[in-house]
Amino acid sequence: MAEKLLEVKNLCVSFKTRKGIVRAVNNLSFSINHGEVLGIVGESGSGKSVSMSAVMGLIKDENAEITGEVFFNGEDLLKKSDEELRAIRGKDIAMVFQDPMTALTPVYTIGWHIREQLQLHSDISDKAARERAIELLEEVGIPDPAKRVDQYPHEFSGGMRQRAIIAMALSLNPKLLIADEPTTALDVTIQAQILDLLERLRKTYNSSIIIITHDMGVVSELSSEVLVMYAGRMVERSTKSSLFANPQHPYTKGLMNSVPRVDRARTSRLETISGQPASLLNLPSGCAFRTRCPSAHVACTEQPAFISDSNGYGAACFLLTQGARS
Amino acid sequence: MLVSISILVFLIFFATPGVDPAARIAGRNADQLTLQQVRATFDLDKPIHIRYVSMMKHLFIDRDLTSYVNRGAEVWPQLTQAIPATLSLVFGAALIWLVLGLALGITAAGARKSWIDPAIGIIGIVGVSLPVYWLGEVVNLITQGRLHATLFRWVPPLGYVPFTQSPSGWFLALLFPWLTLSILYAGIYIRVIRSEIVGLMQEDYIKTERAKGAGEKRILIKHASRMSLITVVSLFGLDFGALVGGSALLTEVVFGIQGVGRLTFTALQNFDLPLIMATVMYAAFFIVIANAIVDLVYAWIDPRVRRG
Amino acid sequence: MLPINARSALMSDEILKVTNVSRVYETSGGGFGRKNKVSALDGVSFNLVQGETLGVVGESGCGKSTLGRIISRLDTPTSGEIIYKGNDIAKKSLAAMRPLRKEIQFIFQDPYASLNPRRQIGAIVEEPMRIHGVSKDERRARAQELLEKVGLDKNSYEKYPHEFSGGQRQRVVIARALTLKPELIIADEPVSALDVSIQAQVLNLFKELQDEMNLTYIFVAHDLGVVRHISDRIAVMYLGKIVEMGSVEEIYNNPQHPYTKALLSANPRIDQSAKSTRQILTGDIPSPLNRPSGCSFHTRCPIAVPECSTREPELRRVGAVDVACNLVL
Numbered sequence: 001m002a003e004k005l006l007e008v009k010n011l012c013v014s015f016k017t018r019k020g021i022v023r024a025v026n027n028l029s030f031s032i033n034h035g036e037v038l039g040i041v042g043e044s045g046s047g048k049s050v051s052m053s054a055v056m057g058l059i060k061d062e063n064a065e066i067t068g069e070v071f072f073n074g075e076d077l078l079k080k081s082d083e084e085l086r087a088i089r090g091k092d093i094a095m096v097f098q099d100p101m102t103a104l105t106p107v108y109t110i111g112w113h114i115r116e117q118l119q120l121h122s123d124i125s126d127k128a129a130r131e132r133a134i135e136l137l138e139e140v141g142i143p144d145p146a147k148r149v150d151q152y153p154h155e156f157s158g159g160m161r162q163r164a165i166i167a168m169a170l171s172l173n174p175k176l177l178i179a180d181e182p183t184t185a186l187d188v189t190i191q192a193q194i195l196d197l198l199e200r201l202r203k204t205y206n207s208s209i210i211i212i213t214h215d216m217g218v219v220s221e222l223s224s225e226v227l228v229m230y231a232g233r234m235v236e237r238s239t240k241s242s243l244f245a246n247p248q249h250p251y252t253k254g255l256m257n258s259v260p261r262v263d264r265a266r267t268s269r270l271e272t273i274s275g276q277p278a279s280l281l282n283l284p285s286g287c288a289f290r291t292r293c294p295s296a297h298v299a300c301t302e303q304p305a306f307i308s309d310s311n312g313y314g315a316a317c318f319l320l321t322q323g324a325r326s
Numbered sequence: 327m328l329v330s331i332s333i334l335v336f337l338i339f340f341a342t343p344g345v346d347p348a349a350r351i352a353g354r355n356a357d358q359l360t361l362q363q364v365r366a367t368f369d370l371d372k373p374i375h376i377r378y379v380s381m382m383k384h385l386f387i388d389r390d391l392t393s394y395v396n397r398g399a400e401v402w403p404q405l406t407q408a409i410p411a412t413l414s415l416v417f418g419a420a421l422i423w424l425v426l427g428l429a430l431g432i433t434a435a436g437a438r439k440s441w442i443d444p445a446i447g448i449i450g451i452v453g454v455s456l457p458v459y460w461l462g463e464v465v466n467l468i469t470q471g472r473l474h475a476t477l478f479r480w481v482p483p484l485g486y487v488p489f490t491q492s493p494s495g496w497f498l499a500l501l502f503p504w505l506t507l508s509i510l511y512a513g514i515y516i517r518v519i520r521s522e523i524v525g526l527m528q529e530d531y532i533k534t535e536r537a538k539g540a541g542e543k544r545i546l547i548k549h550a551s552r553m554s555l556i557t558v559v560s561l562f563g564l565d566f567g568a569l570v571g572g573s574a575l576l577t578e579v580v581f582g583i584q585g586v587g588r589l590t591f592t593a594l595q596n597f598d599l600p601l602i603m604a605t606v607m608y609a610a611f612f613i614v615i616a617n618a619i620v621d622l623v624y625a626w627i628d629p630r631v632r633r634g
Numbered sequence: 635m636l637p638i639n640a641r642s643a644l645m646s647d648e649i650l651k652v653t654n655v656s657r658v659y660e661t662s663g664g665g666f667g668r669k670n671k672v673s674a675l676d677g678v679s680f681n682l683v684q685g686e687t688l689g690v691v692g693e694s695g696c697g698k699s700t701l702g703r704i705i706s707r708l709d710t711p712t713s714g715e716i717i718y719k720g721n722d723i724a725k726k727s728l729a730a731m732r733p734l735r736k737e738i739q740f741i742f743q744d745p746y747a748s749l750n751p752r753r754q755i756g757a758i759v760e761e762p763m764r765i766h767g768v769s770k771d772e773r774r775a776r777a778q779e780l781l782e783k784v785g786l787d788k789n790s791y792e793k794y795p796h797e798f799s800g801g802q803r804q805r806v807v808i809a810r811a812l813t814l815k816p817e818l819i820i821a822d823e824p825v826s827a828l829d830v831s832i833q834a835q836v837l838n839l840f841k842e843l844q845d846e847m848n849l850t851y852i853f854v855a856h857d858l859g860v861v862r863h864i865s866d867r868i869a870v871m872y873l874g875k876i877v878e879m880g881s882v883e884e885i886y887n888n889p890q891h892p893y894t895k896a897l898l899s900a901n902p903r904i905d906q907s908a909k910s911t912r913q914i915l916t917g918d919i920p921s922p923l924n925r926p927s928g929c930s931f932h933t934r935c936p937i938a939v940p941e942c943s944t945r946e947p948e949l950r951r952v953g954a955v956d957v958a959c960n961l962v963l
Contacts, residue, residue, distance in 0.1 A: 060536075082542075102530035105553065106531075106630055107627065121539060143917075189900045192900035192914050221902040255830060259830055260857075260862060260863035261859060262862055262886060263905050266863060276832075277831070
């Protein structure tokens, strides 16, 4: 059986704040195999971004406490020193962020940035690095790459910048690319180009992708696997097709109903999830979704266990234990 | 802008009610005859705009404008002799405070979790709190007075030694003035640079750098500090321009350096309008130049500012 | 082009007639003092019937936000007419516009920037009434009423914006917009900054209020799903012009303009089973500073012919929709 690429076990990230302890990520466990695309879906406060930052060792806050295990290629990343992690970041695991407009130091050219990425992890000469940079820019569809490699980030449009950033991220052939809302700041037609690019590159490089997003459509376009988060916990894990055909968790159902769909008949009212998103400082006891759930009952004052099948798919909801799973 | 400044200075001098320029020039208890002579010599009877044009012409074109106080002493040479002293003082001090500011500011920003940051912070506060004239006098007390015979034997007497006359003399005479003047600015710059860098470390591009696998030291220097230069250049331009224009006056007075600051001070004390006009115009001019240079340097360090 | 609920009985009067509105900006970046002209809006025309919702959709540089600001007269058009209830308000002075501000309201995108953080919610909602001279007691009563109407607690009155979430703040913004019983509300991306589940709540609120108060909306957004849900008619914009306009059904089910088709196709779909190949446009969206000649879409258009780079198409009625395309006749 193929070894899992990334296996997260009981990851917890909490922050000490003046108002109390905030559990941004609470007992998150999941895995992803080679070549898979996993979409992590959630709204604000779900913990989706924080969890992946923790995986990469990017949380620099002194008030943060991170526990659990994160196995990448068999080794626990959380036990590694920052020096060891630096060798992995950018080389084996790469990350792309949301806003291309602020993602690159403005005083250095795109070519310089790509060269820096390459030289941080290999002994490549300046000349060879520049050539590689031009190759990469061409691969991601940037026209006139030999000229643009010497241009500054502000001379690129948002979409082009994101392409260059993706090129840089993939320059060392990482096994895993984590993309945090990579298209949210882009126009729809540009978003389509970027998603198409990611899919194409994934096939070429055979890398796995974790895409963090709030957009169900993006998840559907790109991923084969989905993980839904709410208030720091994983509430559902499934393949994409199962999730959309037959969501198990009431939050997932509510979320999907909230989205006005272009491919369905119009309704006069959207079915909404009542109430406000959970405040991490003031979580309800037991299931955090309890106060907004249309199916909540007495048992929900206890935290429901994540009921999963042999593949790890399932949901954290008492409704499942009652044989409601179809 | 320079023209408006000159007009303003002129008006302040001549149009201030209750002040009779002729009386000022002639001195106390001058009799009517002397006053009339003064008025004639200095065209004080003519309408104000003619006087203004005449003064400007003498100052800039003929360059033979004479002082109101020392009859016959030309203003222009006084200014040109004072400029090298001020420039030497300010350049040297600027070099010192920039180096200190950057070195300590960056170190403090990078060492935030240790004792080094607060220690540097204290140095910064001390620098900002010591008034130049007090510090200067204390320095003089020690180097010229108490310990002059022993530890500070090599310190020359107060005053400026032109470089052309003796390079080593020039250096030694300026050493303590440099240190004194730079302490205040070093304090300011240490604090500004440190807080600027700390703020910049929260930017998105820093996150990208960490994701690339760059180490904290590299990020601090090649990215955060490099970006902080934008603010530093702006601040430095203002400070440098003002100092060269004559703001180093207190330092010059304390150390007996015959620079522009000191000249301005003397001119003001004596109500010597031509000299005041010359020094003020010189100062304004330098500030304009300094701003223009700052704009150029901006374009050099921040590609976003360049045109096309 | 019938609306889908019982508003139809009330909808009969034309409330807004926009004719050939343009907005040209001059920038100083032309070098040697020359000014660059940027055409943010170019000859936009449409009508609006009372009680309906016009959704305006498009990407960066299309001018939809400018259009919203121009119609609500937060900005002045360079040319064209904006006839609101029979009066041309395009060139009215600020003073002349004042009484009309009761009837035409604007809602911004960012709920975090739209509310003064130093004032209480009650004071914020009362402000428009205070400006127009409503008495203190009446103001308070109405503010309380509105806060309840938008789904907020009665004791929100004393609270400050920072005590509320984004969605709640947007409700406050809506309450404020309603204080003087407006007729026309122009909303610029009012739900874009909100989480999906909250977005749905606020959209429902918009609809309820419209039914109750017979409001007319111009709803500017980039999210095709949101626009489809809330609108009766849709205008699709590209680089300052309307390229297609029609009822929601027509636009979404039977788009005519190649840009509309590409836009709908680019929208990430939840349902992947209908495997129609996505049409991905190449290249960047041109900058309004550098508009392509002829039809401004021709540089990215999959069906462009040589004529398209020289002839600028007019917006004309073709079948059930208005389209501006040289090839749709």
